[in-house]
Amino acid sequence: MFVREARREDIEAILNLMRQLIDMHNRLDWRYKRFREYRGLKQYIAGVLKSKKKKIFVGEEKGKIIGYLIAEIETAPYYFRVMNIAKIADAAVDAAHRRQGTLRQLFLEAERWFIKRGFREVELNVDAKNIGAVGAWEALGFKTYKLRMRKTAVR
Numbered sequence: 639m640f641v642r643e644a645r646r647e648d649i650e651a652i653l654n655l656m657r658q659l660i661d662m663h664n665r666l667d668w669r670y671k672r673f674r675e676y677r678g679l680k681q682y683i684a685g686v687l688k689s690k691k692k693k694i695f696v697g698e699e700k701g702k703i704i705g706y707l708i709a710e711i712e713t714a715p716y717y718f719r720v721m722n723i724a725k726i727a728d729a730a731v732d733a734a735h736r737r738q739g740t741l742r743q744l745f746l747e748a749e750r751w752f753i754k755r756g757f758r759e760v761e762l763n764v765d766a767k768n769i770g771a772v773g774a775w776e777a778l779g780f781k782t783y784k785l786r787m788r789k790t791a792v793r
Contacts, residue, residue, distance in 0.1 A: 639697050639699040639735075639739075640697070640698055641695050641696070641698075641744055641747045642695070644687060644694035644695065644696045645687070646687060648694075649680055649683050649684065649687075652703065653679060653683070655706055655730040656679060656730060657673040658730060658732065658733060662768075663768070667765070691710060691712075692710040693708070695747045696744075697743060704731060705729070705730060705732060705735065705740040705744055707728070707729040707741070707745060707748050708727040708728040709724070709725070709726060709748035709752065710725050711723070711724060711752075712725045712727075723759075724755070724761065725760065725761050726745070726748065726760060729762075741774050742777075762775065
């Protein structure tokens, strides 16, 4: 498996991996849309490919895209001292290729991209119910620093 920057011809393969990720999130929590409810994902990916503040890396094995990661530079909230944040916006690895180092290789490439741009920290969001992803990101050195909480209204 090797990692490279995504190209236009990778869009359909990335969409197929997004479908796995999106539908898995919908199974975790009904609040997430199903893949078929999304509009404009192909255009979104095409826009990321053209962006100077975003980059898609893909993992390729035997001519097949088995994972992707979207790295982006995001404007920080007003209460942060820094102006911009290095962020993993999205990542997915094909179910048949998980736990084989694909995410690690994708992340290391994204991390190099961030370091070249002067960043020393990377952030991401992960659903707490997605235990596999939480464990994978923790294995890459990520730590919880902020919690987002929800309460269902009592009637």
